[in-house]
Amino acid sequence: MNSGDIMKLNIKKILTIGKREVLSNIKRKQFLIATIIGPLIIIALAIIGSFMMFDIKEIKVGYVDEFGLGIPNKVVENNFGKNTTIYFIKYENIEKGKEDVLNKSIDALIVIPKDYLDSGKIILYSTTKSPNPIITDTLNKFLLKKLLKGKVDNKTYNRVINPMNLEIYSVSKKGFEKETFLSQLLPIGFVFLLYMAISSLSGIIVSSIIEEKQNRIMELLLCYSSAENLMFGKILGISAVGLLQIGIWVLFALPIIITYAVKVSLYLAIFALIYFVLGYLFYSSLLCGLSSLFSHPKDASQLISPIIIIQIIPIMFMNTIMVNPNHYMAKILSYVPFTAPYAVVLRASVTQLPLIEIVLSTAIMIVSIVISFILSIKLFKIGVLLYEENLTLKRVIKIIFKK
């Protein structure tokens, strides 16, 4: 952006455009639906998951004991505060047992062969390919108990039953910090929040710009304000809408956050905030410029979808990045502007990054944002007055590199 362009910036006009953008978008049905449905879906998924997980109160398991273990008639298992009663029913005949599995008299049939001690083999018959893990877990515990009982002291016995109470510590210059399961939720939450924010952003930007093109308002807007003011105003307004939406989602999540009292490290929080802003600015300016080339949402999405999808790469590698934050792939993703916001925050959540990497990554992001704004304003000036039908990717590239 040269000094001439800076002279064209008018804060008042930018705010006027931004304000209109906010007011018109929050009235849209799409905004209300997306804002309300988002958390509702999350809640629904949580409820359904919870229901499916612990709905089973009673399980019937038949068994044929050729080895002679002496399985009890009833076992009560406790999972996350819910009781499941497992009834073990003795069968003398395997065929009879199979028959009962088929006609659903019992949920599964277990056969403990004569040579169990040598082979370790347990045969399980079930109508589903994936038997209920409660059955296998219960059986596993029971077998251990039977095999060890009377052969080792109680202390050893209990340790074998529960081998690990794992505590995870991350090593850094500050010493040892205890990691909790919940502290690992923050970077994951950040990643999905940024992804959802940008995906939502793209929808709003596309519909806003293309609506103005379709309604032939662009010429009028450009008469009253420069392309720069118009684009900045749009980004400002649409960002405000997006952040409002996120704010509402966070309010929904507030009870959960308070309940678990997640202790967020300041270091990580600052990282997340900075990279959220950088990522948001980068994507929003790029999407603004590209959207302006099209006159129909369907056409725009063919070019914009790939950009949204690029974000999935660091999400797909999320586990790998967190397990091995210094792998060369994780580093590469930290320097690519499309993926850096995700990769850096994920890496920072599990290790202390070298200062040089932070500086370099941040610098690349800032330079990319500037380039993105300059390129997008250029596209914007061309695009908003362009009404070609059947605009192809080849044509788009030609437009970008021509002027």
Place this chain on the structure above:
Amino acid sequence: MKPKIKVENLTKYFGDKKVLDEISFEVYEGEIFGLLGHNGAGKTTTLRILAGIIEEYTGYVEVNGKIGYLPEERGLYRDEKVVDVLKFFGELAGMKKEEIAKSIDYWLNKLKISNYKYSKIKELSKGNQQKVQFIVSVIHNPDIVILDEPFSGLDVVNVRLLRDIIFELKEEGKTIILSTHQLEKIERLCDRVLILKKGKAVHYGKIEDICRKMAYIEYLDNGKLIKKEIPYEEAVLILKEKAEDVIKFEVRYSLEDLFLDE
């Protein structure tokens, strides 16, 4: 007198295609200036450059004053109310809130659509939407009003209404540039014109200086009423010869010739 608008050797390419070819003209304060030509002659491109919408061209363009612009392709925020749309553009033009409110009521009343103040744009008829669009172009009291095909789509009554308003703007000292391909709308409206043909300026100046002088005459000939539009000189001869029988004599200028391809 310094011109409100000065254009020198204006040239514009769209890709490899030259759409404007070294056009030069000036427009003065209080003038109604007509930009004429067939579709594709370059009228809209010229007006967009004057309005600041198109920034890349060669040549010299100087515009001295605040601009209002009525685009050829009309469009507004269809889901929003008339008053909200006008407020938005008023704010964008840098007006204060009180000024905006006053101006909105003034212009809605003048164009006889006050009762649609709180209606959504999409609920208005096409003609009324165009009136709102026109108000957008003048709401901020611009010095220069650029109107691209202002009469297209309007019925006879509204054409007259709009023309009267344009004359009033002129009397207030405004400078008006308008384009049209409907020649009959221009004759008694513009002080001077520029005629474009395929991106080139082919005629420029006062209408009476560049157009053929014609006359419309009605007279009685052996008890029969004759109506003719003929060259001015012929009409004068008839006037002298049959002075007592002439009922109507009206001077006109013909633009038709200028648009014929050579």
